[in-house]
Amino acid sequence: MDVFASAQAAADNWLQAVAECVAQLSSLPRGANLGFVYATDAFSPDLRSIVRYLKDALGVDLWVGSVGVGICAVGREYYETPALSVMVGAFPPNSFRLFNTVSEGLDRFIAEHGAWFAAKQARFGVVHGDPRNRRLPQLITRLAAAVNDGFLVGGLTSTRSLYTQVSGEVTEGGLSGVLFAPEVPVATTLTQSCAPFGAPHEITQCQDNIIMTLDGRPALDVFYDEIGDILSRDLNKAARYIAAALLVPGSDTRDYLVRNLVGVDPRARLLAIGETVQPGQVLQFCRRDPANAMKDMRRMLRELKERIPHPPRGAIYYSCLGRGRYMFGENSEELKVIQQEFGELPLTGFFCNGEISHNRLYGYTGVLTLFL
Template identity: 50%
Template sequence: MSLPFHLAQSAIGQWSEAAQDCVRQLQPVPDTANLGFLYVTDLFANRLPDILEFMRRHTGVPHWVGSVGIGVCASGHEYLDESAMVAMLGEFPANAFRVFGTVSDIEQLAAQAGGFALAGQPANFALVHGDARNADIPELVAALAAQMQTGFITGGITSSRFQSQQVADTVVSGGLSGVMFSAAVPVMTRLTQGVTPIGPRHRVTDSNENLLITLDNRPALEVLYEDIGEILSRDLSRAAGYIFAALSIPGSDTRDYLVRNLIGADTTQKIVGISELVPPDAELMFCRRDAAAAHDDMSCMLQELRQGLQAPPRGAVYYSCLGRGESLFGTKSAELKLISEVLGDFPLVGFFANGEISHDHLYGYTGVLTLFI
């Protein structure tokens, strides 16, 4: 029978004391533990190499993955804008996982394509971390997902005001890194959006790069005004941070879409600008972002996961957008506590990301939960 993972968390202000605190919580370390997950807030970013070496030396666990975040999370708790670290130790079958270092461009990934395999078979799934400074991350996410048997990866983009670093057996940066798993490691994963549609789907009938010119053959700004209502239409600046554009993903239901910011409007030509290149003939919805919408969608996602579980998860990794957490849910750790309320108490670690990865896309304003079962 597979054993639960081991969890530790500490918000002690000195890195060495926090690392010692985590090691104490992880004792006794099982002899079978062979992969660690490590997330530290960016106030510890400059000591990440020291923290990683300390954790490896004092646990005996050889392989580690993780990232830096402005905030990190553990079971039922979030630590945002404070010195904190979280660690989790997992046990996996021999040869069922492999940590891989930074892949920084498509050519490098293509050259390594044959290396995304375990025991001679393509890897089944990967958990990854990315560097926000690399403009090729969306393309790398899609290309890496295509190397998996399931076509599926999950992960998060490092958020940091200081060093932008990830962990992949050593401290790395510059692209995508992480760990791939074989089919011998069963997982369940779901995505929750932080927004809800406020109008119908619209067909993009004319666009130029990131500019929406017409929707359903009507001026885009007129359609936006119609969907958001008279009050917000009077002053679009009031809608900043509340109203977003959501590009539908072909073949998915209405709960799976790419949420992007509104970045401007031309009231003379009635054009709307968004923070994403608009593909030809795309479908788009306007959405609102609020606590009620985020809570309802997350509850629905967690209920779906609970219905598919036969036993409590052994462990989990959660990636949440920096725009979520207390600033969206209203109270500290409410987002993490909701996971525990619906799925029960089990080891969980993760961080607040600058973009979240699910399947083969880079999202924003979402939460991505991966359960090891």
């Protein structure tokens, strides 16, 4: 029996798009009780109406989702056009719990949901974040720790309009989403877009996001040595291809967080990146590489397929805005590769302003979650 179904539609107005999605979901999974909805940001002012229509038309009361500059569907990416991607699932009763915006501390979240996730031993969640909230990286880490040292997946809203999310109702301002009990089996992994090169370097002197020295040497001198003379002469070009990879301590897979280079000071020989850093952290420079990114994605899909016990029933994919058409071209190649590996698997998701995996905020990654 199918327990997931997905739909996608592009249309000039939200009513036409959501009606087309509802028509595609005419064979709704029996017992469907949770939906995921992602809209391109052209529909962000209409998200409340879209959710209300989906609830009434499908009889599914609980929805989570967000808006994105681009959205993901089965074998298709949508950009620069009003579009919707929807997936509904039939989950065991009381196997999931929606939570609304966590914007500062976790006291209210724990008061409302702590007894449930403690009793259920829930350790997995799908979350959406508002990138305007500066506490978000810390909130992600703290939320994962609070939920039984759990594992979160998701992404930050990307938009040129309203920063709207869905968690039961339309919300914004922090983290929102849904927690799942262990009786909902999942498998998840991520793929990187940027390949490290050169040697790892210890951050020896820094302040906030400004790196003064690497390995005791001026940070900008180390950067110039790593990227070579040609790129050193054109820092604007270098910034389009080169980023900083902060190695994750204790990772047995040499995991790393990619952060943009945001500024240099040629006089003081300083380097600034898009992340607050601490002395002792290890940094390696990395380059955006479409060929290696696609190679790594195929590896990820192959390894994920090998480790799951049976074919998946549904999927959610969160990808960086810097991937998709900007890395692989205009032909939806990123989503087509997933389709090639898993067939017509119901799938939804969006292109994010930062991707969430486990307890960290990533950049330039693709995070795939399979419902088994």
